[in-house]
Amino acid sequence: MNQSKQRFFIALVPPPDIEQHITEIQQYFAEHYNSRGALNSPPHITLQPPFHSLAEDVPTLEQSLNEFSANRLSIPVTLSGFAAFAPRVIYADVVKSPELLEIHSYLMSYMQANVGIVDRVSQTRPFVPHMTVAFRDLTPENFQTAWLEFSERSLHFEFTASALTLLLHDGSRWNISNQFPLGASLQKS
Template identity: 60%
Template sequence: MSRFFVALLPPQDIQDYANQIKQYFADRYASGGALKSPPHITLQPPFEWADANLPQLEASLKEFASGQLPVAITLKGFDAFAPRVIYINVDRSQELLTLQADLMVHTESNLGIVDKVSKTRPFAPHMTVAFRDLSKQNFRTAWPEFEKRQLHFEFTADKLTLLLHDGKRWNIKSEFGLFASY
């Protein structure tokens, strides 16, 4: 069994910017957990999947993605899940919310993957820069620094990314283009 999750990754320039902020949190606030994955917006939270059935998982995600349109994403400022996590705020567009909801339905009905937590709370798209390893004390110091900090990026997410955990960090396993035409 391996651990996977499905996400949208921003273009490389935005990843580089987010990684600089993650590194700042690691260096200044001893919060390096966010560096263990590329900057991303989680659509399907981590789940266990049998390695032998990886082709089935990838085929199902490819089929889903091919029926979806690319999604415009706006990153704006910072927000937090107090008292531990600080993240880049992702605009809750209807297209993004629909993509995530449709993916959850698809993975449950076609693959039997169910995230119980996601069923009990609304989808909160975000891009983590300081992870749960941020101490409460360091959160109280860091949050005022980032609370009003300006940030604005726009990009079009044109693929779903399947990430695989190697025991230490998350790595890109495969990508699936979003290219439905209506």
């Protein structure tokens, strides 16, 4: 029996035009600050940090996410400026809306209750929604220089997240595995 474990995380992914803009910023960091890590996944706001699931458990995971998403409203998201987790991470700042805080909290509880997935670290610190543009391979020196450049830079986007996205790691990068429409957003179309 193949007990292969796969790595996943659950996120909100912006629409293509915003995704393109954030990817260009990530590429700028790769070219100017030698930080390529953020390019290993599509731009996203993590709701459930990476976890492992056995291949045979994935259908159950997807079924659970379908059920969760069906009862949720789509989420208004605002990106506003840049912020950092010094000395390693620079990100497009995401406004902490009640809707975002609520879906994060509900999803974490739901995953724990229905799929047995618990992220201990997330339970001990506040949720800071963000869209990473540089991390891990950003050296402290490059962080200082980049932060001087980006701390005052303006960025403003608004979009409605109408699906939860399940991302799967293929060994080198994260790819979209599946998307689960937020149910109440279906009625509008």
